[in-house]
Amino acid sequence: MSKLAVSHKKSKIPVVEKEIWVENRLGLHARPAAQVALLAQKFDGDVILEKDGTRANARDLLALLALDCPQGTRLVLRATGPQAQEAAVALFSLFASKFGEK
Numbered sequence: 778m779s780k781l782a783v784s785h786k787k788s789k790i791p792v793v794e795k796e797i798w799v800e801n802r803l804g805l806h807a808r809p810a811a812q813v814a815l816l817a818q819k820f821d822g823d824v825i826l827e828k829d830g831t832r833a834n835a836r837d838l839l840a841l842l843a844l845d846c847p848q849g850t851r852l853v854l855r856a857t858g859p860q861a862q863e864a865a866v867a868l869f870s871l872f873a874s875k876f877g878e879k
Contacts, residue, residue: 783785784816790857790858791822791856791857791858791859791861791862792855792857792861793843793854793856793861793862793864793865794831794853794854794855794856795853795854795866795869796851796852796854797818797851797852797853797854797869797872797873798849798850798851798852798854798872799846799847799848799849799850799852799872800848800849800858800872800873800875801848801875801876801878801879802848802857802878802879803846803848803878804846804847804850805841805842805844805846805847805850807838807842808876809876809878810841811836811838812871812876813826813835813841813868813871814835814836814837814838814841815849816836816868816871817836817864817868817870818836819864819867820856820858820860820863820864820867821858821859822857822858822859822864823855823856823857823858823861824836824854824855824856824864824865824868825854825855825856826841826844826852826853826854826855827852827853827855828844828846828850828851828852828853833845834869835854841867851874854868854869854873856868
């Protein structure tokens with residue numbers, strides 16, 4: 778568990794961490810990244826996506842694109858705050874649906 782998650786547990790701020798995979802054929806390109814950013818903005822708290830140690834704020838479209846996530850990429854989703862669980866479930870579902878792509 779990361780230091781971030783441990784420090785939040787001590788202060789009773791909800792933390793959710795999930796492993797997600799980029800399964801759509803074209804990867805996390807502009808349209809799905811925009812979907813992620815718009816969805817993350819709906820929740821109170823912080824949502825971070827991490828790839829190989831590089832972190833990106835899920836609300837920041839350019840940061841998401843900079844992660845360079847082709848099909849098959851493993852990401853770690855970390856949501857903190859009062860709506861952490863809801864945010865994690867919603868984003869997990871979005872990735873699982875392959876962003877409406879085939």
